[in-house]
Amino acid sequence: MTDRTKNTNKGIKAFNTIYIIGIIFVGMKLIHYLQWTFRLIRRWELPDEPFFSKVNLTSIDVEMSITAYLFFSISYIIVFGFIILGLYQLDKTTKLFAGNNIFQKEVGSNFKRVGKSFLFFAFGTLIIDIAILACTQTSSRVIDLLSTELMVFLILGYLMFFLADIFKEGIALKEENELTI
Numbered sequence: 769m770t771d772r773t774k775n776t777n778k779g780i781k782a783f784n785t786i787y788i789i790g791i792i793f794v795g796m797k798l799i800h801y802l803q804w805t806f807r808l809i810r811r812w813e814l815p816d817e818p819f820f821s822k823v824n825l826t827s828i829d830v831e832m833s834i835t836a837y838l839f840f841s842i843s844y845i846i847v848f849g850f851i852i853l854g855l856y857q858l859d860k861t862t863k864l865f866a867g868n869n870i871f872q873k874e875v876g877s878n879f880k881r882v883g884k885s886f887l888f889f890a891f892g893t894l895i896i897d898i899a900i901l902a903c904t905q906t907s908s909r910v911i912d913l914l915s916t917e918l919m920v921f922l923i924l925g926y927l928m929f930f931l932a933d934i935f936k937e938g939i940a941l942k943e944e945n946e947l948t949i
Contacts, residue, residue: 780866787859794851801848805841808834832904840900847892851921854885854928871942876935883928890921 807815812834819837861878864870 777866780862783858783862787855787862790855791852794848794855798845798848798852801841801845805838805845808838808841832900836903840896840903843896844893847889847896850885850889850892854882854889857882857885871935871939873936873939876932876939879928879932879935883925883932885925886921886928887925890918890925894918 804815804817804819814834814837819841857878861875861882864872864875864878
């Protein structure tokens with residue numbers, strides 16, 4: 769086995785470890801969100817735990833209907849699911865790398881799908897939080913909603929688009945090289 773293959777296998781194992789940790793983390797968050805939402809539905813009153821938006825609704829006296837809370841919580845759950853979709857696409861791409869199928873159109877399209885999923889999550893949560901601010905008519909600023917999590921997923925999303933373009937260019941160069949030979 770060559771050093772390159774060993775390094776590739778180490779990288780794939782490291783990614784798989786991070787992938788499993790990411791899936792566990794996202795799964796735990798989704799379970800927490802679902803539990804909160806089911807408690808809201810079951811008793812039709814706010815659970816004791818605070819709502820999971822970045823908008824701090826506990827420190828201010830806010831009047832928002834239970835139906836609005838339900839709508840926003842379901843929206844959060846749906847948008848949060850895009851992280852799982854993005855991680856799944858990354859896992860598919862890693863399996864292509866493991867099979868030495870690096871310069872294929874599917875790799876570039878997978879990276880583009882991952883980027884779309886991560887950006888949909890980032891902008892989706894931001895839009896939901898802005899809607900909550902508008903619904904509650906609080907004096908909070910939109911700039912306060914820009915969290916580290918949002919910035920990380922924005923950067924990752926655009927990085928995935930960048931990688932998709934790099935692999936698209938690599939595929940074109942590979943095809944051109946094959947035609948030359």
